[in-house]
Amino acid sequence: SESLSHGTRKAFIDLCRCARKEMIKLEGGPKRKRSVLPCVGVGVLEGGGEGSLLPPQLAQPRRSQRQQQRYKKPVDDEASATPYVHSHSDTDDRNSCSICMGEMVERTTLERCGHQFCRLCLDQAFKVKRACPVCRLVYGQITGNQPGTGSMIVERDPDLELPGHEGYGCICIIYSFPPGLQAPEHPNPGVRYPGTDRVAYLPDSPEGNRVLGMLRRAFEQRLIFTIGTSMTTGMHNVITWNDIHHKTSIWGGPRCFGYPDPTYLVRVTEELREKGITTD
Template identity: 65%
Template sequence: MELTEAGPEPPNLMPQDFQTMELEPYAEPLNGALPMEVCWTEVSFVLSRMAACGGNSKNKVTVARHVWDFLTRESPAKLLKLKEENKVKVSIDGETSDFYVLRLSTEGHAPPNGLYLGRKALKALLKETEKELKKVQRQYELAGCMAFSDKNATELLYRGSGIAARGQQARGVPGSSGGAIGGGSSRELRREDPSGEDDQENQCPICLGEIQNIKTLEKCKHSFCEDCITRALQVKKACPMCGRFYGQLVGNQPENGKMLVSKDSSLLLPGYEKYGTIIIQYVFLPGIQGAEHPNPGVRYPGTTRVAYLPDCPEGNKVLALFRKAFDQRLTFTIGTSMTTGRPNVITWNDIHHKTNCSGGPQLFGYPDPTYLARVQEELRAKGIAED
């Protein structure tokens, strides 16, 4: 979210357009009242933007990208039947890195309540699709292929659904999570002689076939086909089984930023009333995009972001991880603002921060009992973990 001077509000903004919004895969856009108390001017800006985000949610549904992609790829006939029966069109009205905003519109001689029925049917179909996706994941787990913590494992789950249905073996690699990758070496892989291994240990978790030319990752000791793991590590240097990272992920966050940390013992976060609050302020001056950015040579404006953590042992642990992510240029990137549509600005880069003290997950604030655990998983997926 970019901090700019107050001006006309952009039309039809939805709350899920905000980086820290955490929605169920098929959740509706939220239109609840906003809390009156805020902590900082930056948070006031966020909430003022949210207040203008009512929009028309009667014809919109928010869905997780991997659920929608799975539905359109594996069950297009179901979606087509829904459209025909309810005489509606379903189009993508907006998107973030994690979600699609779907818009429903009537076509032909649709009944007066066609949109209502179509939206209700679509939500039911999305719930059914999510259950199917989880079922495929469980089949992989039973087969010895642990589910990836990364949402990019969806591509492998696609292949898995075909394997489960046909009883065939297929080779595949998990999807890329983006970013420039450095570090790592061939010494992190160790050859082994597969002779003497039992059948279960001889099964490659990636292709589900018998391991060919076994290679074992040095840190976590998980074994794969040489070809499978080599290709997997080319797109993401992490173990497909446990997510253990190999090498260092380096982002393209502007280099002129500062991460400032202060503590306020009198500011209490809901759910952490026994502790004070850690206040993180990210400050970036205006600059010019480099070769690693979308439009080299084009200027970008400066920005300031504020985030909050409880000053408890777990909160300080997350603070240290946030510092690592910032130093590796992973916290921000340059792109198009999801809230204003403005290009060439500094935006969040998929590491969720709490930018409000209160309001719960819907308003990027507390209480949120599982936030500290979730954000550590996000950081671990980028190779950011305790030493």
């Protein structure tokens, strides 16, 4: 009837108003218009429920959660990975041997410098050179393989001044080696090597005499020369310098292995100290 039709229409309008009020409460105000009228009164199912008058509201929260997880996950991974990397590095520093790069076996600590190594690794390193493989601090006395038949003669010339050391005379060091056969510690045992004579120069100053004393000790420990290949002539099985630089010329500067060279005495002192030779 007409009255029934009018009542139904009024109920429908009231339902629409209620639905819109609920929409305004959920979204914070009438900012957006949503197409909810077709859904009202037709039994929209929401998550398995019946008779709901509101559109689905779980889709947007689900997208928001996925977005939060997508942006949050790298941060969580980084936070968890960073301590793990640092911890792993710290563990390596404490437990790994810097010689074999493996885990410490029979950890051995050097008395003076405190560096630690595997016992076997340190024993093998000390057979080559009795010095810490990390800081190169020498333990005990190093003995080289310089031929044992040589001599070191020192002469002084008070009238000869070296450039850069005016006011002092000159110290002449004469190294002399006769020919001989290579010993077991040499590259080719039993092979003959020729003799040689070398002359080096130092200023006859307090600093020059200090270096001279260190060179004497190095010569006695057979560290000044070795047997190998000459860097200047390319000849094999000859007596050569062994990484302790000498000035073999009076003039010409560093390029000619001569003077002036303001830093030479400091450099050669450091080279001698690296081999365990001190001024004490």
